[in-house]
Amino acid sequence: MCCKGGSQFDSWYKAIEAGEVYNWYCHFDDDIYVNTAALVRLTQHYDSKKDHYLGNWKRLSEYAYHGKDRISDESAPGLYKYTERKRNDYRYANGPAYCISAPLMMRMEKYLRGQHFVDNCNKAQVAMDDVLPGVIIEGVLGVEITHVPELTDQTYFTPPSDLLWYRNQVTVANARVHIYSTRFHGKDRMLIYHCLLYPNVSWCK
Numbered sequence: 001m002c003c004k005g006g007s008q009f010d011s012w013y014k015a016i017e018a019g020e021v022y023n024w025y026c027h028f029d030d031d032i033y034v035n036t037a038a039l040v041r042l043t044q045h046y047d048s049k050k051d052h053y054l055g056n057w058k059r060l061s062e063y064a065y066h067g068k069d070r071i072s073d074e075s076a077p078g079l080y081k082y083t084e085r086k087r088n089d090y091r092y093a094n095g096p097a098y099c100i101s102a103p104l105m106m107r108m109e110k111y112l113r114g115q116h117f118v119d120n121c122n123k124a125q126v127a128m129d130d131v132l133p134g135v136i137i138e139g140v141l142g143v144e145i146t147h148v149p150e151l152t153d154q155t156y157f158t159p160p161s162d163l164l165w166y167r168n169q170v171t172v173a174n175a176r177v178h179i180y181s182t183r184f185h186g187k188d189r190m191l192i193y194h195c196l197l198y199p200n201v202s203w204c205k
Contacts, residue, residue, distance in 0.1 A: 002121035009112040023048035026099040038170045052101040053145045055093020097151040097171040
């Protein structure tokens with residue numbers, strides 16, 4: 001996971017160097033459906049020329065992974081030895097989905113490019129690819145995360161049955177789609193969700 005995360009960050013920076021123009025870096029897990037219309041509405045609500053870190057946040061001191069002890073600066077010595085560090089406890093966006101504005105990504109470059117991200121990520125024997133960006137953004141750069149509940153947490157949240165909730169979400173995990181469909185009979189939850197958003201698509205009728 002650390003290598004994959006590092007590769008994703010490297011790809012973004014290489015694209016910028018090649019002349020591509022992006023206002024945001026957004027990460028989504030591969031079992032996440034992205035409601036692109038809601039994503040556009042979300043990002044347009046924030047000034048992409050300023051520092052923004054958007055996600056459904058948790059606090060590092062509350063983090064536990066597969067039954068292991070919760071992570072803290074004391075329980076993982078040497079993990080976050082950034083000399084610029086401003087605090088010992090951090091908030092981070094849960095892994096399924098988060099977005100970082102382009103100016104903030106540029107400030108993070110020296111921590112994310114090449115082996116820097118991978119090396120720091122691998123120091124922890126947990127899924128730190130999710131947590132480390134939050135450590136850098138809040139703990140080192142001093143930019144606070146903006147809580148966005150529409151960037152759904154796939155593991156710890158059971159969505160309501162209200163269809164409007166699904167339409168307003170930016171992301172929905174496959175395991176969290178609980179919508180009945182006579183056409184698909186529950187076999188493909190992502191297709192069911194897609195047809196809820198786009199009912200006029202020919203194969204949704």
